[in-house]
Amino acid sequence: MTTCSNCGAEIPSGEEVKLIGRGGYTTTFIVCRNCESKWQDELDEETRDPNIAGAVLFGLGASIISIFVWSLLTLLTNYQLGIIAVGVGWIIARAVVLGAGNKRGKILQVMSIGLTLITMAISQDLVRHYYVDLVVSAQGINGIPLLLPLPDMFSIVVDSLAEDPVTVLFWAIAIFEAFKIPARRRLHKAKI
Numbered sequence: 754m755t756t757c758s759n760c761g762a763e764i765p766s767g768e769e770v771k772l773i774g775r776g777g778y779t780t781t782f783i784v785c786r787n788c789e790s791k792w793q794d795e796l797d798e799e800t801r802d803p804n805i806a807g808a809v810l811f812g813l814g815a816s817i818i819s820i821f822v823w824s825l826l827t828l829l830t831n832y833q834l835g836i837i838a839v840g841v842g843w844i845i846a847r848a849v850v851l852g853a854g855n856k857r858g859k860i861l862q863v864m865s866i867g868l869t870l871i872t873m874a875i876s877q878d879l880v881r882h883y884y885v886d887l888v889v890s891a892q893g894i895n896g897i898p899l900l901l902p903l904p905d906m907f908s909i910v911v912d913s914l915a916e917d918p919v920t921v922l923f924w925a926i927a928i929f930e931a932f933k934i935p936a937r938r939r940l941h942k943a944k945i
């Protein structure tokens with residue numbers, strides 16, 4: 754007779770559910786059907802009725818903070834810290850999940866990815882603007898727009914990424930986090 758590793762109930766033979774722990778190929782544990790369906794319900798509930806307004810609000814907040822921090826750090830250190838991009842994807846996705854009321858799902862994934870991309874593009878553009886400004890003001894010319902139109906911004910970002918493959922990697926990780934963190938969660942069952 755097996756007992757449930759969650760509630761301790763005895764499980765009739767043949768009704769054991771073997772679950773794989775998070776991130777784990779090593780950890781498996783046996784639970785009863787009640788615990789399985791309770792957890793499944795909780796995970797399903799995570800994708801129900803996300804608070805979209807809250808997600809947008811929190812996501813934008815995280816975005817603005819990220820732009821500020823990234824631009825400031827880059828200007829202070831005089832170095833484009835691609836690794837900060839990783840933090841940008843993480844903080845925005847977390848904020849979106851939190852703002853949605855601890856919800857997950859496709860809409861929140863799309864929102865996180867979009868906000869992450871826009872945030873990183875704006876940050877790079879602000880930094881570019883700062884340096885262009887230095888040069889331009891030294892030459893006595895004015896009138897460079899603070900932010901370029903989005904298509905121009907993205908083409909600048911694409912150009913600078915092409916010159917710097919390591920940054921591409923950081924961007925990829927950031928986008929992966931924005932995709933992964935708000936993703937719907939499932940129980941991973943193993944064959945008994």
Ligand SMILES: [Zn+2]
Nearest residue numbers: 757760785788
């Ligand atoms: Zn149980």
